[in-house]
Amino acid sequence: MPSQIVSLVVNGEPREFIAAPGMTLLAGLRESLGLTAAKRGCGQGTCGSCTVLVEGQARAACLVAVETVAGLSVSTLEGVATGGELDAVQSSFVDNFATQCGFCTAGMIMVTEALLDRDPDPSEEDVAEAISGNVCRCTGYQPIVIAILDAARRRREERASR
């Protein structure tokens, strides 16, 4: 079967690209659509640096064949900030020094977005579980856990003041 056109809704916008059979969602995002926030780390679903949301659920984009998500909605880090303004999770990562080299950050932020959409008030244990598939080799994780708990608080306050 030759390459085919795959249609996705990426960060709210309908997008199309040509995909060779078995192309990963990660390759589609990075190479065809130029969305390079999701990183290729291990290519085996072990490091979490390629995490994106498919229909709001965290997924390792390196393990997804694009054919299996045709027509579905995909969210990447590029779509998180609205109008050039960082969202609560992003600004919390900045303020809490939760990013050093930055390679894991896109994945960490996307699992956090999925976690907080599901559970606005997670415990530290819930946070540890949510990021248990995301490897960080710089921070020792503690600043990331603090940033996620802080982001949850910021989000709850934003909601309450609205």
Next chain:
Amino acid sequence: MAIHAVHVPESAEAAVALAGRGAWVMGGGTVVMPLVTSGAATATELVSLSKAGLSGIEVRDGTVRIGAAATLTAVGEHPRLAFLRPALRTIASPTIRNQATLGGNLFVAQPYGDLAVCLLALGATCEIAGPGGRRDAPVAEVLASGVTGGEVVVAVLAPLPEPGTWYYRKAMRRRLNSASIVTVASVTRTAGGVVTSSGIALGGVAPRPVRAVSAERLLLGRPLTPEVLTEAGEAARADTAPADDAYASAWYRTRVLPVHLRRAFLG
């Protein structure tokens, strides 16, 4: 080998037809896709079960029927399958569990597979669709020898354990996202203080999950005391063939098996 086509059929029948042509059956892709990406896949076509209508979970008359394409996340979220949550929670990460499927879990040739260990303890049955129609096979048989070419596991049926009869314990290096050193799952019934029936499955201690038949036999008619359970755990060594890996040595697994079997029952 380069992949020539990824099929996403909308029925189990279409998936079986494609599997019959030699396409690799793919659940969530957590095992198949790394092979595809690295060029190590030995098939040129894949058939994904993601849209084949095989994701349902239904409970009827005390038996659960879980579609092969149900994700581990979906299994854990089902209210009647709450007893499986401790097992599911330590399998990989939530991100991977959003993708990994029940059916795929049965076909990963490794010693761990905690969900498969649970299904083995429950005495589950696989519903298999093939070119010649449908057949049922014990999950033990599918774990030991797989299915024949062109066949697809479409669902797993398992009797739900009665309250107070389910036991589970996993020893691992970390509390989350960690492969098993020893996993113990059991459905054991007692009456008048003694065991009347017992199914025990072990993970991490053989190339594939295994039944601890020697321990099951030893428990019959006896009380679940520390002494009896230690004896059963020692007997269970006869049912294992542990290997060294990055997490523990074969020697260590053999050594601690009775400890974790006892803890599965008594905490």
